[in-house]
Amino acid sequence: MNVFVSGQYMTKFGEHFEKSLLDLSLEATFGALTSASLTKDTIDAIVVSNMLSDTLSGQGHLGALISGSLGLTVEAFRVEGACASGGIAVKKAVDMLKAGTHKNILVLGVEKMCDHSSSETTQAxxxxxxxxxxxxxxxxxxxxxxxxxxxxxxxxxxxxxxxxxxxxxxxxxxxxxxxxxxxxxxxxxxxxxxxxxxxxxxLFDCSPISDGAAALVLSSHEPQSQRxxxxxxxxxxxxxxxxxxxxxxxxxxxxxxxxxxxxxxxxxxxxxxxxxxxxxxxxxxxxxxxxxxxxxxxxxxxxxxxxxxxxxxxxxxxxxxxxxxxxxxxxxxxxxxxxxxxxxxxxxxxxxxxxxxxxxxxxxxxxxxxxxxxxxxxxxxxx
Amino acid sequence: MKKSVVAEWRRYEDRYRLMGSVCLLCKENFFPRVTHCVRCGSSDVRDRLFLREGEIYSFSKIHVSPEQFQKQVPYYVALIKLDNGPVISSQIVDVGSEKLFVGMRVYAVFRKVSGTGEQALTYGIKFRLTKK
Incomplete structure (x- = not known):
């Protein structure tokens, strides 16, 4: 079974004081859908990767949050494995495509870290x-x-x-x-x-604290785009x-x-x-x-x-x-x-x-x- | 992390003295205490009090800390290989002008770990450099 990357997108990484966790998520999601030349209704599952939303944004339940915000009712859930959450999300989507139960899966990684002082974020x-x-x-x-x-x-x-x-x-x-x-x-x-x-x-040995989101559409069939x-x-x-x-x-x-x-x-x-x-x-x-x-x-x-x-x-x-x-x-x-x-x-x-x-x-x-x-x-x- | 008095209390045996575990089947040592052997899976484990001496396996001097440790900055953290036990994590205290290195001899002391004002105080084992 082949797994194709149909579409991909990342927001600019950095300090996004004017954007929420959901704003960043939707920008990345629609960016990836556009890149895939697919509409949101073709997505049949959503895997969200995030580590700190409970601690820093007081928000859990991200699978449904994203699915609901897209007007979808598909299977959706969040995975967490600290800084490896994103890689885990990709692997879970790959597994689901290989199992043959889904055709187009949205993999969304998002983190909102700059709303808080660096000591609070470091603590989290x-x-x-x-x-x-x-x-x-x-x-x-x-x-x-x-x-x-x-x-x-x-x-x-x-x-x-x-x-x-x-x-x-x-x-x-x-x-x-x-x-x-x-x-x-x-x-x-x-x-x-x-x-x-x-x-x-x-300081320059350490990665920074950033806001940002990245999204992929992974598919079990060859993508329609020209790339x-x-x-x-x-x-x-x-x-x-x-x-x-x-x-x-x-x-x-x-x-x-x-x-x-x-x-x-x-x-x-x-x-x-x-x-x-x-x-x-x-x-x-x-x-x-x-x-x-x-x-x-x-x-x-x-x-x-x-x-x-x-x-x-x-x-x-x-x-x-x-x-x-x-x-x-x-x-x-x-x-x-x-x-x-x-x-x-x-x-x-x-x-x-x-x-x-x-x-x-x-x-x-x-x-x-x-x-x-x-x-x-x-x-x-x-x- | 919010401090819980209960969560601190149930660990006092290994926080207040170097009480770990030994697997009676495969002889592996653990610190803090375990209920099952991580190595062979046996539940035949017993408490074991480790000796207070060891040497530095690796270390760092922390300059930027979480809030509850800010009064201690800068401070040394280390992995210490106990002479008759495993490698454990702790702090090295009372370091003057001495330069730390891997292999340096240390011994265990009982100290306050964190907590000020209205926060619950926590205590535990830290290490000092052994005088030559």
């Missing part, structure tokens, strides 16, 4: 860590990734310059994406002298312990390794066949781990490869052409869906200003928490 995000083992002791989210970075420094002898190179590269890409939250290039000096958040991580058909040929989720203390290693994310391996097997390809990837750079160290967990670079070498500019869009292994979470922004529920939007556009050749040269296979890697959930998708424009 802490829900993704282990409440009793980690948050209780004042260990923040950046603190968890900082401990992974510190351990990586210890095991592989890299330092802040390698981390900064990730941030500089993602801002270089984001500057070529008008939908990005921070579409600006930065220098290594700016990254390395920015304020300290959780040592060794500085190159793009299929999802690998779709996998793996999980591990929520707390860091129970992991065997801090310098790899087992859930990402497993999800990657399973997705490669399903797609019948290896990491060498991937031409472009969107990986979960919630913190700069997370991109380095991702590049090694997915098999793009050997253990301990991804930082050096980034310094050598190998992950720029016009080099050997283009990573995060959207600008990644760092520069494009990170409205958590939208991120995993947005990654598929970006890869679809790369595979259709419409990523203007940052287009990779004729890619055939693209991959998305969406992580929840400090690595407890990982969703990997593989897309292709080959038939």
């Amino acid at each position: 995000l802490t829900n993704a860590s282990d409440a009793e083992k980690e948050a209780f002791y004042g260990i923040t989210f950046p603190g968890l990734y900082a401990m992974m970075a510190r351990r990586y420094f210890y095991e592989y002898q890299i330092g802040q310059a390698e981390l900064a190179a990730v941030s500089v590269k993602n801002h270089y890409h984001g500057a070529r994406n008008k939908k990005a939250h921070f579409p600006k290039e930065i220098s290594e000096k700016v990254a390395m002298t920015s304020s300290k958040i959780a040592d060794p991580l500085r 190159k058909p793009v299929r999802i040929v690998g779709s996998s989720i793996a999980t591990d312990s929520v707390s860091l203390q129970e992991r065997k290693s801090l310098t790899s994310i087992k859930a990402a390794e497993l999800a990657g391996k399973r997705a490669y097997i399903e797609a019948g390809i290896s990491s060498n066949d991937v031409d472009v990837a969107e990986v979960h750079d919630c913190f700069t160290i997370a991109e380095i781990l991702a590049l090694e967990d997915l098999g793009f670079f050997k253990r301990g070498t991804a930082g050096y490869a980034t310094m050598q500019k190998k992950t720029y869009y016009d080099q050997e292994m283009p990573i995060n052409t959207s600008g990644g979470l760092k520069s494009c922004g990170h409205p958590v529920g939208a991120t995993g869906v947005k990654q598929v939007v970006e890869i679809t556009e790369q595979l259709q050749g419409t990523a203007e200003g940052r287009q990779v040269d004729n890619p055939q296979y693209g991959l998305t890697h969406n992580v929840g928490g400090s690595g407890a959930t990982c969703a990997v998708h593989i897309l292709t424009n080959t038939l």
Whole structure:
């Protein structure tokens, strides 16, 4: 059974003080429907991805909220897996299409984070860590990734310059994406002298707090639009312990390794066949781990490869052409869906200003928490 | 997260002294206490009090914190490998001008964790650097 991306859309990521959770949701939904040349009445199910609406907007029950706001009565529900919610939503829609019970599914990722002070939003995000083992002791989210970075420094002898190179590269890409939250290039000096958040991580090692939405229409039949058909040929989720203390290693994310391996097997390809990837750079160290967990670079070498500019869009292994979470922004529920939007556009050749040269296979890697959930998708424009 | 007195109370054994669990079948150690072995699935687990010494497995200095920890900023958090137990999460306190590193020796102390004013106070185990 084939699964096609019929349509895709993302709102601009950033501070949307004038728009509500629902406003962003509907903009993305109608954007994706227009892109698919489909009317809303052809949608037979809705999967919504969101992490924080209960905590920050006092709104649950998002499946029906979206369905009702579209005047539909279809099956609709929300999934949550912290920052991996989007990847989970895509996987659930893929599963439903493969089961043959639905034909056109709307996958909507949305997050409204900027209505609140950053300390309130940061507090809400802490829900993704282990409440009793980690948050209780004042260990923040950046603190968890900082401990992974510190351990990586210890095991592989890299330092802040390698981390900064990730941030500089993602801002270089984001500057070529008008939908990005921070579409600006930065220098290594700016990254390395920015304020300290959780040592060794500085402000420019951390993805921002953003509002935004992204939507896909996934279909079990070939789309009607004129663009190159793009299929999802690998779709996998793996999980591990929520707390860091129970992991065997801090310098790899087992859930990402497993999800990657399973997705490669399903797609019948290896990491060498991937031409472009969107990986979960919630913190700069997370991109380095991702590049090694997915098999793009050997253990301990991804930082050096980034310094050598190998992950720029016009080099050997283009990573995060959207600008990644760092520069494009990170409205958590939208991120995993947005990654598929970006890869679809790369595979259709419409990523203007940052287009990779004729890619055939693209991959998305969406992580929840400090690595407890990982969703990997593989897309292709080959038939 | 809203603090619940009941939720704090039921964890006092592992919050106030290093009480964890050991699986009698596969000998795996856990902290805090568990009802089933995460490794082999056995429910044949017993309480085990771990020794108070260990070493730093990884650490970070927190400069931006949630509201209830703001008075402590900056503070050190760490993963600590207990000498006869598992890796656990906590804070390193009373650090002066010393530079922390992976492998540094630490020992457990009892401290206030969070809470000011009208909030419920919580207490727990933190760690200090072992004097040479």
